[in-house]
Amino acid sequence: MKRKTLFITSALLVASSMSFQSCIGSFSLTNKVLTWNHNVNNKFVNELVFFAFWVLPVYEVTALADLLVINSIEFWSGNNPLEAHNQFIQTEHGNYQILADENGYKVLTPDGNIMNFDFDKESQTWSFCLNDNPKTDFLKFKDSRNVEILGTDGNFVDVELNESGVQNYKNLITAPLMAQY
DSSP states (O other), X not given: OHHHHHHHXXXXXXXXXXXXXXSSOOOHHHHHHXXXXXXXXXXXXHHHHHHHHHHTTHHHXXXXXXXXXXXXXXXXXXXXXXXXXXXXXXXXXEEXXXXXXXXXXXXXXTTSXXXXXXXXXXXXXXXXXXXXXXXXXXXXXXXXXXXXXXXXXXXXXXXXXXHHHHHHHHHHHHHHHHHTO
């Protein structure tokens, strides 16, 4: 009898657990940035962009926006607010707007900040701008095998798009962080 009750209870728990959905959210903004990074050019450029976005704190900002705003909207409304190309998001904390255009992305925050991520096709350069501050270039394609990428000291570093070039850049940007400890 105990065996049959245990089997039925286990079967009911497994069946009911399949119907429960997670309230964690899809982290759609962070995943869009990561997906974009995977499609940039090749694996070496992807790795360099990943580290540049880590230094700039792009991933940290997108994860925070997902955590505090976008995932909450998705959970309560049942709709992913970033499914549209351009999105206007109303929250109790204010209104957010994410715009995509032919040059890149613009994020308008409730406190009036504007973050721009733009790609200049002519110069093959990605830049970041917060509000009316001057643009900061952070990645320049020199050719199909080399890029210049922003270092932690604000100067550009030549990086060859291969394993050793990317590893050298990783070492360069993590050395000042490790020296703090």
